[in-house]
Amino acid sequence: MxxxxxxxxxxxxxxxxxxxxTGTLVRDGxxxxxxxxxxxxxxxxxxxxxxxxxxxxxxxxxxxQAEYAxxxxxxxxADEAILLSDWAFxxxxxxxxxxxxxxxxxxxxxxxxxxxxxxxxxGDTAQVGPELAEHLDLPQVTYVKKIIYIDNDKAVxxxxxxxxxxxIEVTLPAVLTAVKELNxxxxxxxxxxxxxxxxxxxxxxxxAQLASAAGLVGLNASPTxxxxxxxxxxxxxxxxxxxxxxxxxxxxxKELQEKHVL
Amino acid sequence: MDxxxxxxxxxxxxxxxxxxxxxxxxxxxxxxxxxxxxxDLYRKMGQIGMFGLPYPQEYGGxxxxxxxxxxxxxxxxxxxxxxxxxxxxxxxxxxxxxxRQGTEEQKRKYLVPIITGKALGAFxxxxxxxxxxxxxxxxTAVPDGSEWVIDGTKMFITNxxxxxxxxxxxxxxxxxxxxxxxxFIVEKDxxxxxxxxxxxxxxxxxxxxxxxxxxxxRIPKENLLGKEGExxxxxxxxxxxxxxxxxxxxxxxxxxxxxxxxxxAKERQQFGRPxxxxxxxxxxxxxxxxxxxxxxxLVYRAAWLRDQKKAHSKEASMAKLFASELAMRASVKAVxxxxxxxxxxxxxxxxxxxxxxxxxxxxGTSEVQRMVISRAALT
Ligand SMILES: Cc1cc2nc3c(=O)[nH]c(=O)nc-3n(C[C@H](O)[C@H](O)[C@H](O)COP(=O)(O)OP(=O)(O)OC[C@H]3O[C@@H](n4cnc5c(N)ncnc54)[C@H](O)[C@@H]3O)c2cc1C
Ligand SMILES: Cc1cc2nc3c(=O)[nH]c(=O)nc-3n(C[C@H](O)[C@H](O)[C@H](O)COP(=O)(O)OP(=O)(O)OC[C@H]3O[C@@H](n4cnc5c(N)ncnc54)[C@H](O)[C@@H]3O)c2cc1C
Numbered sequence: 001m002x003x004x005x006x007x008x009x010x011x012x013x014x015x016x017x018x019x020x021x022t023g024t025l026v027r028d029g030x031x032x033x034x035x036x037x038x039x040x041x042x043x044x045x046x047x048x049x050x051x052x053x054x055x056x057x058x059x060x061x062x063x064x065q066a067e068y069a070x071x072x073x074x075x076x077x078a079d080e081a082i083l084l085s086d087w088a089f090x091x092x093x094x095x096x097x098x099x100x101x102x103x104x105x106x107x108x109x110x111x112x113x114x115x116x117x118x119x120x121x122x123g124d125t126a127q128v129g130p131e132l133a134e135h136l137d138l139p140q141v142t143y144v145k146k147i148i149y150i151d152n153d154k155a156v157x158x159x160x161x162x163x164x165x166x167x168i169e170v171t172l173p174a175v176l177t178a179v180k181e182l183n184x185x186x187x188x189x190x191x192x193x194x195x196x197x198x199x200x201x202x203x204x205x206x207x208a209q210l211a212s213a214a215g216l217v218g219l220n221a222s223p224t225x226x227x228x229x230x231x232x233x234x235x236x237x238x239x240x241x242x243x244x245x246x247x248x249x250x251x252x253x254k255e256l257q258e259k260h261v262l
Numbered sequence: 263m264d265x266x267x268x269x270x271x272x273x274x275x276x277x278x279x280x281x282x283x284x285x286x287x288x289x290x291x292x293x294x295x296x297x298x299x300x301x302d303l304y305r306k307m308g309q310i311g312m313f314g315l316p317y318p319q320e321y322g323g324x325x326x327x328x329x330x331x332x333x334x335x336x337x338x339x340x341x342x343x344x345x346x347x348x349x350x351x352x353x354x355x356x357x358x359x360x361x362r363q364g365t366e367e368q369k370r371k372y373l374v375p376i377i378t379g380k381a382l383g384a385f386x387x388x389x390x391x392x393x394x395x396x397x398x399x400x401x402t403a404v405p406d407g408s409e410w411v412i413d414g415t416k417m418f419i420t421n422x423x424x425x426x427x428x429x430x431x432x433x434x435x436x437x438x439x440x441x442x443x444x445x446f447i448v449e450k451d452x453x454x455x456x457x458x459x460x461x462x463x464x465x466x467x468x469x470x471x472x473x474x475x476x477x478x479x480r481i482p483k484e485n486l487l488g489k490e491g492e493x494x495x496x497x498x499x500x501x502x503x504x505x506x507x508x509x510x511x512x513x514x515x516x517x518x519x520x521x522x523x524x525x526x527a528k529e530r531q532q533f534g535r536p537x538x539x540x541x542x543x544x545x546x547x548x549x550x551x552x553x554x555x556x557x558x559x560l561v562y563r564a565a566w567l568r569d570q571k572k573a574h575s576k577e578a579s580m581a582k583l584f585a586s587e588l589a590m591r592a593s594v595k596a597v598x599x600x601x602x603x604x605x606x607x608x609x610x611x612x613x614x615x616x617x618x619x620x621x622x623x624x625x626g627t628s629e630v631q632r633m634v635i636s637r638a639a640l641t
Contacts, residue, residue, distance in 0.1 A: 193326075
């Protein structure tokens with residue numbers, strides 16, 4: 001089974017700090033990690049490989065230091081790594097990002113399964129996975145929390161919903177996006193880390209290697225216009241209802257009705 | 263000159279830290295309280311490859327180096343000294359003698375299981391009357407046909423009773439002569455091998471310490487390690503890596519003491535402001551932070567020298583001496599900064615202070631380190 005995992009290197013913080021003047025991310029001094037959901041995607045891919053054989057290829061678009069996110073993936077057990085890094089790719093929105101990834105995946109050629117994380121903890125849009133499926137004209141299942149069955153032609157998966165889950169059968173190749181409930185990612189072994197640097201390699205593709213994507217990547221090919229970036233105002237304190245259970249429930253129901261929640 | 267860790271070492275360190283925070287730290291207080299060795303942690307560390315860091319991959323090691331070993335001891339030591347001792351022991355004194363002096367067969371049979379986490383090791387030098395004066399060995403080994411017969415009692419042995427493989431020092435020559443000492447490999451089920459009661463210790467309580475008793479203990483001839491008469495040399499050579507390891511564990515303890523202190527100094531309010539607003543507290547923290555940096559580079563450099571295959575006995579002693587005494591000082595200060603709360607078991611600093619003490623004692627007391635260092639300085 002040929003599996004491709006898209007992973008993004010992100011700053012290790014849930015609270016992305018903005019420079020309010022420039023409207024950009026303050027990345028200084030923040031340690032970079034593999035986006036958490038992408039680690040679940042990678043773990044599942046490695047488990048499938050261990051079960052079914054095949055290869056896991058990891059691919060990331062980002063600055064040169066994203067190499068280390070890919071090396072960590074190699075240390076965990078991925079076989080091949082491709083870094084999409086070029087000034088031409090810079091400033092991409094989700095559309096341009098997913099299109100660049102799609103061109104790279106087409107160039108790789110062979111795949112049964114493409115895994116993304118549900119969402120990146122910095123960009124936070126959860127758009128890249130679904131867009132990628134559209135660009136590649138593949139079926140997609142988002143929020144995958146369990147793979148129940150898989151062979152070379154189809155997969156049966158559980159798709160997480162807010163209050164339950166759906167069981168979905170999908171033909172392969174397909175794009176799946178992973179949520180953290182899918183598994184607990186392994187620690188890379190120490191010899192895995194050594195091999196990730198000394199034996200395995202990270203190929204770097206720039207626009208020259210992705211000629212098919214010329215003119216379709218980076219800031220100029222990004223339809224999104226960012227008007228302003230800001231931290232939303234902090235929500236006010238909640239209201240605490242006191243009294244007997246009966247009283248508080250009645251007050252609550254009344255207030256919810258007044259606010260047209262019920 | 264370059265003080266930065268390589269990306270490879272950074273990745274190792276990040277992994278050790280994550281493992282320490284997620285797997286080790288949540289268990290540390292309870293293991294200490296119950297004085298319990300965690301087989302589960304031992305297995306997990308073995309699977310990740312934390313026991314064979316400086317050894318080649320052909321023996322199941324990581325193919326990394328002593329700097330990586332230091333990072334592992336330091337990061338795990340931040341969470342739990344006992345668990346860090348396991349990493350130190352398996353990577354150094356429990357395995358080094360077999361790696362360096364063992365035959366190919368001994369390496370396959372004993373080294374591979376130890377460094378892949380399938381067998382726990384122990385290193386048995388100390389006796390009731392052979393502590394600092396380690397060459398005063400009373401344990402004897404006498405050849406008898408195809409066997410060695412070993413008699414004696416080893417004291418304060420880490421992992422005694424739990425370990426599968428014991429490296430034992432015993433006299434094969436005569437008199438109080440280091441050249442009369444030889445090293446042997448004894449398996450747990452060897453006839454005549456038994457264990458004394460588990461010691462009830464001040465600190466590192468999740469590391470088991472007990473006597474190893476050899477009474478007419480018979481082992482095959484081929485379990486002699488190295489040549490006859492080389493035992494003391496083997497012990498001393500491998501203590502250098504163990505000392506670097508204890509230095510690194512001490513860094514972990516001191517770092518934890520500093521982390522807890524800065525956190526508490528910002529949180530705890532007295533006289534209407536955080537205690538950290540007082541210069542008395544600030545100065546304690548400044549000293550801890552400064553000395554920790556100094557200790558860290560002594561330890562890292564000793565490991566680096568070893569990796570470069572350069573002489574490093576003196577530097578290993580300096581690193582061990584300075585870092586362990588710092589761990590003690592810093593943990594005492596950390597308890598002081600916590601006031602009465604620091605004296606209670608609910609706070610980590612209480613355990614840090616008990617754990618720190620042993621780092622000044624085992625693998626050569628501070629006095630022994632000063633002897634090594636002054637000997638080098640005076641010649
Ligand atoms: C502060 C800030 C400013 C931004 N400014 C702009 C801007 O000016 N103009 C603009 O157009 N966009 C901007 N973006 C959006 C940015 O381009 C997106 O972060 C990027 O396109 C990916 O989207 P996402 O992070 O929401 O990922 P998601 O869609 O949330 O990611 C889902 C999954 O897709 C995969 N994935 C996502 N990105 C990559 C990647 N690079 N390589 C490999 N796999 C990947 C991963 O598997 C990931 O889990 C900004 C984002 C931030 C946080
Ligand atoms: C928790 C723990 C685990 C241990 N694990 C092991 C193990 O796995 N294997 C093993 O072999 N040993 C182990 N030991 C033993 C340890 O190495 C010894 O305790 C240590 O070497 C000191 O020996 P001693 O206890 O006999 O002290 P002593 O040698 O009696 O020393 C008492 C004091 O006198 C000082 N002193 C002695 N001689 C001199 C001198 N010439 N000049 C100045 N001062 C001197 C010492 O520094 C010390 O302060 C362990 C000990 C502990 C506490």
